[in-house]
Amino acid sequence: MSNVRVAVRVRPMNQREKEKHSVCVISMSQNKTILQSKAVSPGEVQKAPKEFTFDHCFWSADDSDPDTYAGQEEVFKTLEEGTIENIYQGYNVCIFAYGQTGSGKTYSMMGTDDEPGLIPRFCRALLNRKSEGTVRVELSYMEIYNEKVRDLLDLKKSKKELSVREHNILGPYVEGLSQHAVSTWEDIKLLLLAGNKCRTTAATKMNEESSRSHAIFTLTITQMFPNHESGTSKELHSKFNLVDLAGSEKASKTGAQGKQLVESGNINKSLTSLGRIISSLTECKGSYVSYRESVLTWLLKNSLGGNSKTVMLATISPAEDNYGETHSTLVYAERTRQIVNQAKVNED
Numbered sequence: 001m002s003n004v005r006v007a008v009r010v011r012p013m014n015q016r017e018k019e020k021h022s023v024c025v026i027s028m029s030q031n032k033t034i035l036q037s038k039a040v041s042p043g044e045v046q047k048a049p050k051e052f053t054f055d056h057c058f059w060s061a062d063d064s065d066p067d068t069y070a071g072q073e074e075v076f077k078t079l080e081e082g083t084i085e086n087i088y089q090g091y092n093v094c095i096f097a098y099g100q101t102g103s104g105k106t107y108s109m110m111g112t113d114d115e116p117g118l119i120p121r122f123c124r125a126l127l128n129r130k131s132e133g134t135v136r137v138e139l140s141y142m143e144i145y146n147e148k149v150r151d152l153l154d155l156k157k158s159k160k161e162l163s164v165r166e167h168n169i170l171g172p173y174v175e176g177l178s179q180h181a182v183s184t185w186e187d188i189k190l191l192l193l194a195g196n197k198c199r200t201t202a203a204t205k206m207n208e209e210s211s212r213s214h215a216i217f218t219l220t221i222t223q224m225f226p227n228h229e230s231g232t233s234k235e236l237h238s239k240f241n242l243v244d245l246a247g248s249e250k251a252s253k254t255g256a257q258g259k260q261l262v263e264s265g266n267i268n269k270s271l272t273s274l275g276r277i278i279s280s281l282t283e284c285k286g287s288y289v290s291y292r293e294s295v296l297t298w299l300l301k302n303s304l305g306g307n308s309k310t311v312m313l314a315t316i317s318p319a320e321d322n323y324g325e326t327h328s329t330l331v332y333a334e335r336t337r338q339i340v341n342q343a344k345v346n347e348d
Ligand code: ADP
Pocket: 010, 011, 012, 014, 060, 099, 100, 101, 102, 103, 104, 105, 106, 107, 108, 207, 210, 211, 247, 315
């Protein structure tokens, strides 16, 4: 299986778009997503539709079209294929959600009580998987807001800004980030609820509850295999990152001003840097890439090259009003699909 898989998920029209009778500009056929060009004024030539190829395309049609609808369970089952297995084999796995605010990143990653998303479903599946060794699972949850790292599970409420350091073997890590041992879904759920409450949100024109931070949820899995003959034991480590990226939209469209304009600048910087790293991995495999350009890319270093498997879920709106942002998301996602990782199993 490829080390990078890219999926696209279109959300249903929202109430505002339905009331405006917005035109749907997206269609999907197997692993192709087609973006119709915007309606043109009389006399103008209509541009040809643009076609993009991905590993998976998930359609979220209205209730009227139940046959093609991909719900939370289907998205999970498709993206899970081989993933839990890879983690237990010692690979680092990163799943990240990319897209403009309001396109369905948080719905896909976190979901609702009735329709749980990828994080709860993956956590349950991971904890239910049997291993021949003894398994220890630890959880951390942080956000990157304005290029600063904050522990979302800082039980001492010290609200300290944490620093990123780099270990010469283990790679980048956040100094002082709290790690919580978990063994059941209930343990994780309590921590997730506490962490989500803590996430930084600010109102923008596009989405009242829009999150302006990148959230990184990490499970560290350590398997210990005792060797009874020699009396020693072997450890196998892997990391599973689930990343809900901040909205990818351009600052101008959201009407951001002042403090929010600075936030948008930092979000654009980290996503542009992520894009640049992705292109350099695509175009000149193995050449030097500057992960340290942004905190996000520095921390994701081991998930975008080396010993890793990456899944990107790009979320888009179906409406013509969002044509520009949808187009950029599809271009970005298609480029990501071309990353070639050199997978190596991480064994002690
Ligand atoms: P984002 O995290 O990208 O800002 P959200 O996940 O908050 O966007 O989604 C915006 C709104 O659209 C929410 O009300 C969410 O419930 C709804 N939504 C998004 N994706 C879907 C989907 N695939 N099916 C049903 N509702 C969705």
